[in-house]
Amino acid sequence: QVQLVESGGGLVQAGNSLRLSCAASGRTFSSSAMGWFRQAPGKEREFVAAITWSSGDTSYLDSVKGRFTISRDNAKNTMYLQMNSLKPEDTAVYYCAFKWGVRSTSSGAYKYWGQGTQVTVSS
Numbered sequence: 001q002v003q004l005v006e007s008g009g010g011l012v013q014a015g016n017s018l019r020l021s022c023a024a025s026g027r028t029f030s031s032s033a034m035g036w037f038r039q040a041p042g043k044e045r046e047f048v049a050a051i052t053w054s055s056g057d058t059s060y061l062d063s064v065k066g067r068f069t070i071s072r073d074n075a076k077n078t079m080y081l082q083m084n085s086l087k088p089e090d091t092a093v094y095y096c097a098f099k100w101g102v103r104s105t106s107s108g109a110y111k112y113w114g115q116g117t118q119v120t121v122s123s
Contacts, residue, residue, distance in 0.1 A: 002026040002098050002112040009117030014088055016121075020081040022096030022114055030054055033103035034079045035110060036070065038092035038119075048094070049081060050103035059103055064090075086121045093118050 008020040022034065035050035049070040050059045058070050069082040079096060094117050097110035104110070 004096050004098060004112055004114035006094070006096050006114040006117040009094060009119045011120045011122065012086055014086060014121055014123050016086055017082070017084045018086065018119060019083070020094055020096075020117060020119075022079045022081075024077045024079070024098060031100060033099050033101060034072065035097045035099075035103060035105075036079075036081045036094055037097060037107055038090075038094045039116075040092040043092075045095070045107055047105040047107065050105060051079065052103045057103065059105055083119070086119075088121050088123045091119060091121050 003025045005023045006020060008018060010018060012018055031054065033050060033052045036048040037045050038048050039045040048061050048064060049068055051070045051072055053072060060068065067085045072079045096114040098112040099110045
């Protein structure tokens, strides 16, 4: 069993930054991956970024490349999403997710999910 706790969401103006955190606890993470997904009102959940825990290899949604950075702290079992140059279209509930094996852009591949944190970007 893996538990995920997100934090760091909030309300910001366009152009500003936020950092989301996702603390993971439970089983070991040597052969695992974590990802960030988001869901805006009336839209399907979409992939944002993912990281393979052991290698640090990452993947990003095209529209966030160059603005968002995913990272992890092995000692703290915590994943981060640094979001810069935020836009109103980034407004959504952001979820962190965990899977065994390498990273994936598919939400169906992830087994455990956090509760979500709201990010609102005003224009």
